[in-house]
Amino acid sequence: MPDLNPTAASLLGFLHEGDFSGYDLVRVAEQLIGDFWSLSQSQVYRELAALTERGYVEGGEVGARSKRRYRITDAGRDAFAQWLSVPPSPEQIRFPLLLTIAFGAHVDRDRLSRFIDDHRREHEKRLREYRETVTVTPQQRATLAFGLRYEQAVLDWMDDLPALLTDD
Amino acid sequence: MPDLNPTAASLLGFLHEGDFSGYDLVRVAEQLIGDFWSLSQSQVYRELAALTERGYVEGGEVGARSKRRYRITDAGRDAFAQWLSVPPSPEQIRFPLLLTIAFGAHVDRDRLSRFIDDHRREHEKRLREYRETVTVTPQQRATLAFGLRYEQAVLDWMDDLPALLTDD
DNA sequence: AAGGCCATGTAACAAGTTACATGATTAA
DNA sequence: TTAATCATGTAACTTGTTACATGGCCTT
16 A cells, blocks of 8 residues: 555545535645645646545546535545554755845845845735634644744744845 | 756856866755755756756766766856846745644544654754854855744744644 | 775656646626 | 636646666775
């Protein structure tokens, strides 16, 4: 039983709560894990096909708008449980702005400031959104808490940046 | 002139400082950008081949231990400058532990605590390493500052976790 | 001379991205 | 009736990962 990738596993996780179509799953994932685990629409359909292939989910009948709900199987539940029992691997951050800063000796100051400001606005916005987010489970509160800490850290760091970059 | 991906661009960035072999570049990248932009050895060789193809670098003569140094060309410098002029896209975080927590309703408490503790130790270690890191340029200080803020944020968040996960 | 590290690279595959195509349904 | 959105999926490509293969150099 070769194990699942985190994206496929997450889909199985959501399917524990009920039957969903690919379209639904994209939305649910975006909402619930999108801030720390991105996935694209085409990936979801691909993984659903793979999960079906492996017998971890079953596609229901095609309904209105050719909508098809997927149901998790017992094998799927087993695979998910097994995935959850394996220690999660370290996180990965890919932060292009940090590359720009790392190579900042080749960027003129104004442009760099603009890039940073643009990012700052995005992070301020996300922080505001997180602060308005309504959670219903401890799990949601726990993941949201990470988002809050993270966004605050980024903003604090950005506050320090001008001094770090002007001093020699 | 289709633009560069951040990995290829970074290689060009490093090659501004001198000629390096693929092997060297892997090490330099790991050291200077590895904390926020991961790349694998085989990727480096692949990108070097692609950059050579496009005329952005030139492979020198094969030396001892079949070592070959790459030199950036003027076209490569142009391409790099152009890449640097485009606003960097938003960062991506992929944090499997957060998935585990998000699906924490299916994980028993002890296991989850162990996962979290293991991560905590890693983050404490990284924070310690960052604190001991010697920087020589403002750019290095700026990117390091992000690492410090980030690791501290993760640890602070982990401090909050038990309360968030036990309360209902 | 043997073992470990230096240094290259390839091959195969998995995962992620972008763009497009199709058609149904709903709301204006 | 037209536009927007729902909902599916495919195709083509790029990126990322893992594993392996090869051989030279350096130290013991």
